[in-house]
Amino acid sequence: MTGLIKAQKQVEEYDKKYGWDNDRASHIVLHLTEELGEISRELLRHECYKNEEFSEKELAKEIIDLLYLTLKLANKFDINLEEEWGIMWERYDKKSNRK
Ligand SMILES: [Mg+2]
Numbered sequence: 001m002t003g004l005i006k007a008q009k010q011v012e013e014y015d016k017k018y019g020w021d022n023d024r025a026s027h028i029v030l031h032l033t034e035e036l037g038e039i040s041r042e043l044l045r046h047e048c049y050k051n052e053e054f055s056e057k058e059l060a061k062e063i064i065d066l067l068y069l070t071l072k073l074a075n076k077f078d079i080n081l082e083e084e085w086g087i088m089w090e091r092y093d094k095k096s097n098r099k
Pocket of ligand 1: 035038061062065
């Protein structure tokens with residue numbers, strides 16, 4: 001149990017409440033790329049890019065925005081991320097045994 005299913009449910013209920021459950025998958029992905037851009041910007045700040053101030057709190061906020069949209073995208077296709085999480089680890093374990 002990872003809590004992913006609970007988080008997916010939370011996103012589902014929130015989106016339904018505001019009518020955002022009808023958002024197109026392509027729009028969700030577009031917003032995902034926006035959030036990824038915001039994460040990139042924070043990382044550039046961390047590396048002293050243009051002397052902009054880095055904030056770990058802001059980085060955390062952008063990462064969680066990205067997660068929210070990831071859960072939303074999975075919901076769109078009725079993908080159970082809890083199940084997929086387990087499958088992914090089986091796949092990764094096989095990969096690391098290949099050495
Ligand atoms: Mg954001």
